[in-house]
Amino acid sequence: xxxxxxxxxxxxxxxxxxxxxxxxxxxxxxxxxxxxxxxxxxxxxxxxxxxxxxxxxxxxxxxxxxxxxxxxxxxxxxxxxxxxxxxxxxxxxxxxxxxxxxxxxxxxxxxxxxxxxxxxxxxxxxxxxxxxxxxxxxxxxxxxxxxxxxxxxxxxxxxxxxxxxxxxxxxxxxxxxxxxxxxxxxxxxxxxxxxxxxxxxxxxxxxxxxxxxxxxxxxxxxxxxxxxxxxxxxxxxxxxxxxxxxxxxxxxxxxxxxxxxxxxxxxxxxxxxxxxxxxxxxxxxxxxxxxxxxxxxxxxxxxxxxxxxxxxxxxxxxxxxxxxxx
Numbered sequence: 001x002x003x004x005x006x007x008x009x010x011x012x013x014x015x016x017x018x019x020x021x022x023x024x025x026x027x028x029x030x031x032x033x034x035x036x037x038x039x040x041x042x043x044x045x046x047x048x049x050x051x052x053x054x055x056x057x058x059x060x061x062x063x064x065x066x067x068x069x070x071x072x073x074x075x076x077x078x079x080x081x082x083x084x085x086x087x088x089x090x091x092x093x094x095x096x097x098x099x100x101x102x103x104x105x106x107x108x109x110x111x112x113x114x115x116x117x118x119x120x121x122x123x124x125x126x127x128x129x130x131x132x133x134x135x136x137x138x139x140x141x142x143x144x145x146x147x148x149x150x151x152x153x154x155x156x157x158x159x160x161x162x163x164x165x166x167x168x169x170x171x172x173x174x175x176x177x178x179x180x181x182x183x184x185x186x187x188x189x190x191x192x193x194x195x196x197x198x199x200x201x202x203x204x205x206x207x208x209x210x211x212x213x214x215x216x217x218x219x220x221x222x223x224x225x226x227x228x229x230x231x232x233x234x235x236x237x238x239x240x241x242x243x244x245x246x247x248x249x250x251x252x253x254x255x256x257x258x259x260x261x262x263x264x265x266x267x268x269x270x271x272x273x274x275x276x277x278x279x280x281x282x283x284x285x286x287x288x289x290x291x292x293x294x295x296x297x298x299x300x301x302x303x304x305x306x307x308x309x310x311x312x313x314x315x316x317x318x319x320x321x322x323x324x325x326x
Contacts, residue, residue, distance in 0.1 A: 003049065003050075003134065003135060003136035003139055004136050006112075006128075006134045006135040006136070007020075007040070007112070007135055007136050007137055010110060010112070011042065015109045015110045016042070016109060017039060017072075017106060017107070017108050017109045017110075018039065018040075018108060018109065018110055018112060018137055019037045019038065019039045019073075019075075019101065019104060019108035019110070019111050019112070019137065019141075020037070020038050020039075020040075020111075020112045020114075020131070020135055020136070020137025020138035020139070020140060020141040021035060021036070021037050021097050021100065021101070021111055021112065021113045021114060021118075021120075021138065021141055022035070022036060022052075022113075022114040022131065022132050022138050022139075022141040022142035022145055023035040023036075023093050023096060023097065023114070023145055024052070024142070024145040024146040024148070024149040024150075025145075025149050025170070026089050026093055027171060027172075028169060028170030028171045028172070028190075029170055029171070029172050029176065029180070029189055029190055029193050029196050030081070030153075030156075030163075030165070030170035030176075030186065030188050030189045030190065030196075031080075031081065031149065031152060031153050031156060031165070031169070031170040031188055032078050032079055032080045032081065032084075032096075032149065032152060033078075033079050033084060033089065033092050033093055033096050033149075034076065034077070034078050034079075034096060034145045034146075034148050034149040034152070035076070035077045035078075035093065035096035035097040035099070035100040035141075035145055036074065036075065036076050036077075036100050036141040036142070036144035036145040036148065037073075037074070037075040037076075037077075037097070037100040037101045037103070037104055037108070037111070037141060038067065038071050038073075038074050038075075038137055038140040038141040038144060039071060039072045039073040039074075039104060039106055039108060039137070040070070040071055040072065040136060040137055040140060041070070041071075041072050044070055044136075046063070046066065046067065046070065046136060046140065048062075048063060049063055049067070049136060049139050049140055049143065050133070050139055052132065052139070052142040052143045052145070052146040052147075053132075053142075053146075054133075055143070057150070060143050060146060060147050060150075061147060063140075063143050064143055064144060064147040067140045067143060067144060068144075071140065072106055073104045073105045073106040074103075074104070074144060075099075075100040075101055075102065075103030075104040076099075076100055076103060076144065076145070076148055077095070077096035077097060077098065077099025077100035077101075077102070077103065078096060078099070078148075078152075079092040079093075079095050079096040079099070080188075080226055081187075081188050081189065081190050081191075082313075083095065084190055085190060085191055085192055090117065093118065094118055094119070094120070097113070097118060097120060098120060100141075101120060101123065108123065109124070110123070110124045110125065110126065111123050111124070111125035111126070112125070112126055112128055112131060112135050112137055112138055113125055113126065113127050113128065113131065113138075114128060114130075114131035114132050114138045114141075114142065115127060115128075115129065115131065116129060149169070150169055152225060153165045153166065153169040153170055154166050155225045155230065155231050156170075156188055156222070156225060158221075158231045158233070158234055159218050159221040159222055159225065159231060159234060160186050160188070160218065161234075162179055162183055163176065163179045163180075163183070163186065164176060164179060177195065180195060180196060180199050181195075181199060184199045184200065184201040184205060185199050185200050185201065186218070187215075187218065187219055187222055188222055203309070212261055212309075213259075213261055215261065215307075215309075216259050216260070216261025216307035216309070216314075217234065217235070217245050217246060217259045217261075217307075219307050219314050219316060220245075220246060220257065220259045220305040220307055220316055221234060221246050221248075223316050224246070224248050224250075229248045229249060229250045229255075230248060230249040231246070231247075231248050232247040232248055232249055232254065232294075233246075233247040233290075234246060234247075236286070236290055238285070238286040238289045238290075241282055241285045241286050241289065242279075242282030242283055242285060242286040243286060244256050244283065244286050244287065244290060245257055245258055245259040245305075246259060246305070247290065249298075250301075252298060252299070253298055253299045253300065253301050254296055254298045254299070254300050254301070255300075255301045255302075255303055256283070256287055256290075256300060256301070256302050256303070256323070257302075257303045257304070257305050257318075258275060258279075258283060258302075258303070258304050258305070258323055259304075259305045259306075259307060260275075260304065260305070260306050260307070261307045261308075261309065262306065262307070262308045262309070263308070263309050263310075275304070275323065280323065283302070283323065287300065287302075301320065301321060302321065302322070302323035303318055303319060303320050303321065303322055303323065304318075304319040304322035304323050305317070305318050305319070306319070
């Protein structure tokens, strides 16, 4: 079927600005649900576009760039695991789609929404079963949503390397289920989904495995991913010198972050107070090795991230340029 035919049906009804909506990530056990809204120009040529699930990863990435170049407007909405738990997956999908529509720089006259049961208030819309196989706008949105989500999961793979998120993207493959059973769930898993709900870690687990510091680093890194920053490295170790907890890219800078994890019951001290001159020097020396090895040319900034474990919701504070010795 020519996917343009379905969109042309609505153009003939007098709708010139048509936004296709689709999502990626309703079924996985971990990570966000991502929605996209795409407005295409009339008579656009995107011959290779199809339902994202029917395309290879390489083809999706190629088409992602082509759609970005040719679309009149693109909006992306992301809802992470905590909000998914709060809203349920349908509610989270609707929320992501609302966010995607809100990101459009052009107001659509009608929304073509993939699947049933999705209602976007204040817009005329139509739900289309298997819309990503019937509408060019929806199929384009499915590609934008899928590639965007895949890239987020590839970032989480750097944070949680033993879970294999780059390969399965959070879906319930055997490799993923085995990892959950062996290592327990991560902070980005959807806690109410089975079998995640059967393998939730508690503080005793982290204490027994001596992974409290690692938990703080991973919570901090996950927060950076949610802000849209690129994780370059985790726990970059230079033997006999020191380790860099998190390295990420932010607004053209490479940021080295030292993470300090505290419990709610601990004295309310500043995390930077725990970094003495010896620690500072080791971080500086490890940074120099990192810069040389990775051939870093960008400006380098040093932050401190405080992770205070308190109940079910940790408090994460970033102190930009916080790593200094008076």
